[in-house]
Amino acid sequence: MKASTLGLDRILRTVSDFLTDKMVPFPMVTLNLFLMYEGSMKISIIAFDEFTDIDVWLMWDLLKRVKNRGWQIKILGEKDSVVSQTGIIIPTHGNLNEANTSDVVLFTSGPGTRKKIQDQTFLSSFDLRPEKQLIGSMCSGSLILAALGVLKPGDRATTYPTAVKLLKEYQIQVVEESLVVNGNVATAAGCLAAQSLVKWVIERLVNKNLSEIVINSIQPVGQGLSFNEGEWDALYSTPAP
């Protein structure tokens, strides 16, 4: 696996911190940390009651198409299950506080975000570090990033049209774009922009080539996805819908 810029930074920083404290032999530490990094990339999707179905499932399905890289992808929630705005009950895979030790944290959206930004118990579960983690949001999930202070006054961000006014109340500079990236923080808006958000994550963690293979695998036939056998081969690492 080609170490991403993010991953390499983290490894080197951790190695450097560790060496200062303990002064153990450098090659042994780097080897151990590299192996740990290889097999333990944690990606968390944050869900809550009244989430927008497609804003969980598009991210989930796309991320799960990345095979054989030891990624642990989980849907996290406050309870054992959450209910979508259309009434679908889904089990969660872990508690919200697992987000704090994840490499990537992605907030979903839906009418439920309006309650969550007022919910101190929910908000206090998070202790996110944009300097160490990749953090993203779909649609009105950006409201939660603002409520958590991950988005700060003056930051550029995007959101769903119906959440623009509310996001501006946090003094965020709301722009009409599908994906806004500021360092390790990205906001996406409009359900299908989940493609851009996931593409950004895969590019940062692996490379551009894999991100394109994954996104290509869900395009309409004849509009990005073809019957051409060469392309099938490239897709065999992804599911066969």
Add this chain to the structure above:
Amino acid sequence: MKASTLGLDRILRTVSDFLTDKMVPFPMVTLNLFLMYEGSMKISIIAFDEFTDIDVWLMWDLLKRVKNRGWQIKILGEKDSVVSQTGIIIPTHGNLNEANTSDVVLFTSGPGTRKKIQDQTFLSSFDLRPEKQLIGSMCSGSLILAALGVLKPGDRATTYPTAVKLLKEYQIQVVEESLVVNGNVATAAGCLAAQSLVKWVIERLVNKNLSEIVINSIQPVGQGLSFNEGEWDALYSTPAP
């Protein structure tokens, strides 16, 4: 509600059959049937183990954005729950045989289709009538339509690249298109082609305008969905992600 061509045909055919049998007063029958039609449009999404997550949820989420029309949208399966190919367990809303009395029946896809086309118990649950129902499939769901005889030898259809060879074994004329419509039967291929399939359903049941509002509501911001307030108004009948 503007009656679609499909709906009007069905109403008139049923009225005509009924009158022949019973000779009850015509206006009373039409009124009752019209009210029944208004409030009871049944739309079924067929799921099974090893389904492709996004191929259920994109159809489901889009269809659920149609509000206030009395649509009953259900996910049907053989069991109380089905498991997606990524391991997500979802409860089903009813048994497969409800498909036979539905106005619209949409087959999802996934590796599971390869087992289902060999599964006589599964196949024998269906008694579909393309002359009365709208029937559609996502990706390799077309294999099930072929196994059921809804797609017949010589018919044009589309499917996911990895299922082309298998669909051709049913003597289907497989074409590299995202949506193929033959009367009341439509096949779509490539996950995001669910948009075209659902657009076709809404156009047939309601009208083109509503279908466009629904599809527009999931586009990336700045690429079909705008912050413009006029457009927000049009979207207020759909959820607020």
